[in-house]
Amino acid sequence: MNNGYEIKGCNECLQYIAYGTLPETRDLLSEIKQVWPGQDITIHVGSTEEYEFSHEPCQCCGSMLGGDRHQMFVTQGDVGMKMPKKK
Numbered sequence: 001m002n003n004g005y006e007i008k009g010c011n012e013c014l015q016y017i018a019y020g021t022l023p024e025t026r027d028l029l030s031e032i033k034q035v036w037p038g039q040d041i042t043i044h045v046g047s048t049e050e051y052e053f054s055h056e057p058c059q060c061c062g063s064m065l066g067g068d069r070h071q072m073f074v075t076q077g078d079v080g081m082k083m084p085k086k087k
């Protein structure tokens with residue numbers, strides 16, 4: 001199975017990708033599209049466990065807000081975001 005490459009995403013990206021919950025205070029989808037313009041990718045959540053605290057920008061949406069970063073994987077292919085397959 002191709003797991004793609006690993007990125008670290010913020011909590012709001014995790015909430016969206018894992019549970020489909022979008023924050024009310026920002027346009028997360030537009031921000032993600034700006035990070036991945038025109039790219040045919042799928043972002044998967046690797047682990048919903050707390051990953052690490054970081055002040056690095058979120059690699060999924062580009063947010064500069066410091067906070068927890070979670071493991072995610074980017075694969076080429078389908079448009080949009082999908083939940084990881086249940087084990």
Ligand SMILES: [Zn+2]
Nearest residue numbers: 010013058061
């Ligand atoms: Zn993010």
